[in-house]
Structures are given as structure tokens and as C-alpha cells.
Amino acid sequence: MGKISLEVNGRKVEKEAPDNTLLSTFLREHLQLTGTHIGCDTSQCGACVVHVDGNSLKSCTALAADVNGSKVTTIEGLETNGKMHPMQEAFKKLHGLQCGFCTPGMVMSAVDLLQKNKKPSDKEIRDWLEGNICRCTGYQNIVAAVKEAATKM
């Protein structure tokens, strides 16, 4: 048991949690931020991707204790005053989702990509989304959405 102090979506949080608490569990069960999804739980599907200190990671494979003191951004932290983030807008506009389960992780990965590469090619987008699995869309509209968002960010 230890104290976990994080800044999550701009808000400081401090909670006691057992040492074996995963970041995904901490976000979902201790902070009720259930936008971060747990899909495979074996760090393959990417539904749990969040940003820690500006970089994307799979929150099901990081201990909360391990990222203690960090700044975390989840899918809930992307909107500004009720207005969707350009990446969310683009996913909506171009039908980059069907069931939506993978979408939070997909969007968080894609936002990280555009932070590092402002104008990615189709191949760069596909390579970057390697760790995010979608079983509905066939990825075409996801890639189109990321390209669209790149023109707005």
C-alpha cells in the first residue's frame, strides 16, 4: 500500500492504493475515469493507451506506483470546455469507429503521433497504430481521421 500522487487531466489527485495496482485500474476504479478501456489486458490491443508525461503508454502494463508523480492525460482530458478535440471530431466525422471500444486508445495514440510528427504519411500512421487493434473498421477510416486531424491541429 502506498500513496499515489498524480496530475490527471490537469487535476491533482492523491490516493492510497495497493502496490500491485495497475495504472489502468487506478484510473478506472480509483478515479472513476472509465474512458480508458481494458481490452486484452496483455498489452497488445491498445484500448488502454493514455499519456504519461507527454508520451503514450499502455496503462494496463504500468503500475500506478511506477508512474507516481507524473502528469497523466486520459481520453476524458482531451476536450476543452465541452468541445471535442480535433482528433475526436475527425473520428466522428469520418466514421473512424463502429463499436467504439478501441477508440479511446486509438485516439490517444493518434494524438501522440501528431505531437511528434505533424504531417504523417499513411504508412507512418499505420506503423504508429501498430499497437492499437480495431476489429470493426478495417482501419481505413481511422487512418483518414488521423490525416484529417493533422490538418486541424
Add this chain to the structure above:
Amino acid sequence: MKDFNYHSAKDSKEASKLASSSSAFLAGGMTTIPSMKLGLATYKDLIDIKNIKKLSGIKVSGKSVTIGAATKHVEVSNSKDVKKAIPSLSSLAEGIGDPQVRNRGTIGGSIANNDPSADYPSACIALNATIHTNERKIEAAKFFKGMFETALKKGELIEAIEFQIPEKSSYQKHPNPASRYAIVGVYVAKHKGDVNVAVTGAKSCVYNDKDMSKALTGNFSSSSIDGMDLDSSEMNTDMHASAEFRASLVVTQAKKAVDAC
């Protein structure tokens, strides 16, 4: 996942002092955490070594590239110094897993785990690496002992990996399309006196293929290993590839690597 005590060590001394027969060092956790979640491994204590400053960073000298054990794959793939000194090492790092794995996974963790399909062990063998631990220096050729086995003793911590800069080198991987682990990966490095052909993914542990090394030392051209019939009796067979296919892939990837040098 069963409960454990999490510790964050300040230096190598503290880390090894905390180590016991029921502990593990935690770096990126890309294997440790999934193994613990699946119940394949249980520890009483996890000793986080990422906050030990000395363990991160890249140093390049005239002859070698030294990478701290807790340096992440993304740092190796983005390093201009690595790209300049050993471009194949930078591209190897870029091909590990996916961006989120590369943002967390570390070189020391990969080597300590010695997964038979991991990428970095082949770099260590091909580039005559020296593994620096808190106790000694170990030659790569004596470090990788077998499947998930290394020469590390309990409580012994890898601090850095020193790679010899080769004249030419290339790493060619035939990746599993899902995990990006190597079904077969071959790292060819031409040094002043000889050529190393390190193979990962094919057997239970990384190895230097002596026959191909000899042929390429004599004549550094892919034609000198063309059609080589490797013994597949010790090669892995699984749902992804048969031993015979792997034996053939090793030659194909080695030829590709030589041509890319």
C-alpha cells in the same frame, strides 16, 4: 495479479541490497508485468531501477557505443549518435513491438529477460558487446546461457551495454505479424578481422552461426552463403513457422543483411 511490495531504488547498491530470492528488478516491465498478471511469475518485491540516473543514457566513443541499462527503446531509435555510429542498432530499436512498448521497454530489461525471439540479444552477439553489471563485465558470448537464462546472479544488476562499432552491419528481421517479435532475426556485423552472424528467434537462445560467419569472413558477399543448408534439428517449431522454414529463413535474412550492409 498477486500483491507485492514496490520499491524504487536510488542507486545500484540499494537495488542489489533489496534483492532476494523472491524479488525482481523492474525496468520497463514490458515482460515482467504481463508475466505477473498471467501468474507465470510471482515476486514478493519488485525493485524499480528506472529512477537510478546512472542507468540511463547513451555514450559514444571512437570504438564503442555504451547504452545505460534503463535506456528506453525510443531513446535508442531516436539517438542521432547511435544512428551515426551503428545505424543498424538504431533501426533494430525502432522495430521492437509498437510505439507504446518502445516508450517503456528498456535495453537492459530485454537482455536480462533473454527471450529467444527478442531483438537486442542478437545485437549483443553481433557487436561483441560487453555487459557491465554492478559486479563485473561479461562478454555477450558468455552472457546468454539458454532460454530466458543469463549469466546474471541473483541481485546482480545490468548497468550498461557496450557495443563495439563495426565496419558495417545490418539487422534483418522476419517479424511475427502480430507481436513483431522475430520469427527469425539475423544481425550481421563485419568487424576488422571477422564477421558475426547472430541469429535470434530460430533456436531456444540467440547464437552466432559459425558456418555463415566463416563463409562471410572469407568473402563478404551474400553469394558466399547462398543456398546454405543449415541444420534445423535444434530449431523451433511452432504455429508460426516450422524448423525447416526457420532454417531457410535464417539464410534468407542473413543474405538480406549482407546486401544491406
